[in-house]
Amino acid sequence: MSLLQTVKVLGLGAIALGLSGELLGWLQRRLRPARARPLNEVLFFPSEPACMEHLLMPHAQYRCSCPLSHDVETSFSRLLRHLLSASNTLDLCVFSFSNMDLSRAVLTLHKRGLTIRVLTDQPFTKMTGSQIGVLRKAGICVRVDYDAVHMHHKFAVVDGRRLITGSLNWTLQAVQSNKENILVTEEPDLVRPFVQEFQKLWDSSDPAKHCVPPC
């Protein structure tokens, strides 16, 4: 090969290399947003009434015959799906907890063997319909905030990376009647502070550190 041909090949090779690099970079930039964009979803309530049995008993043999709509996607079914998506841990920090479907979702996760921690405010634990006793009896680790002021949070962290938070208390009225909101996000800048705050509140509610009434 003559020198002229060698230089030609080198020149064309460099052009091809440059163009390939550009093409690869462009493809990488086009594909990245779709893969890396964190989950962000907003749910508004009241939720349309619908049957949730297909989510809470997905392996049941019978088909629910209640008069509610079936297999309809609602704000509440989305909320349940996000909770039931947990595969490892669920940290729950709720002011009041009396919604039986949400309780069933937590119990389902417990039966699957997930590590579940529930932190709640004292005044609501003994109210009619509270699910806190049900969770405790099932063996779920529950801690109670006995401070005189309200522990008014209503958030959950799924697998340490999916935050579910908003105005919605975990009651039937909040889901079926009130105007409420829930944000579901995997944005690390929003999730991280809630993970840290949960741990702080969990540690400060350790019954071994405090005199729990009656004492």
Add this chain to the structure above:
Amino acid sequence: MSLLQTVKVLGLGAIALGLSGELLGWLQRRLRPARARPLNEVLFFPSEPACMEHLLMPHAQYRCSCPLSHDVETSFSRLLRHLLSASNTLDLCVFSFSNMDLSRAVLTLHKRGLTIRVLTDQPFTKMTGSQIGVLRKAGICVRVDYDAVHMHHKFAVVDGRRLITGSLNWTLQAVQSNKENILVTEEPDLVRPFVQEFQKLWDSSDPAKHCVPPC
């Protein structure tokens, strides 16, 4: 210039072009995240007690001499700063509104000529300390949700692009005593649904469309 030299120049030019393209692309990718990353901030309460006069009366001649800490950044001062950052509009959708500092912030924005809309739940409008009457008397457009169920939201949208939402009711107790959270975000996927929900609730609370008690 001989053919050999021409080809050499072309070859080297192509290499330079390819490398420059790569370099520019790399620089673009390095700089983009810093510029395009949307605001995401989490505030936890109770907020440390501190004087807010420097935010609410920034042009006052006197220096506040109250016994509280001054010029300290707290969750509440961050919340006030986000509200006071409004330059065009403020849409406010709050279950209860009795916090006087938050009321002063809204009145400050009103005096600056911003377009403010306040939507609130009926039962709390007549409670002692409610700021709804104060805002109305100042000429701020207020609508009331008279539905029997609760309008339990507690969110604000600043300039149609910054969402402030969480568990925190706009009361003194929520700010100073309770364990609460506030998210501040400019993530479009989170802000957009709240902008739409506000407009929907605002339209449905138009007094011209409804029989407002007493009627």
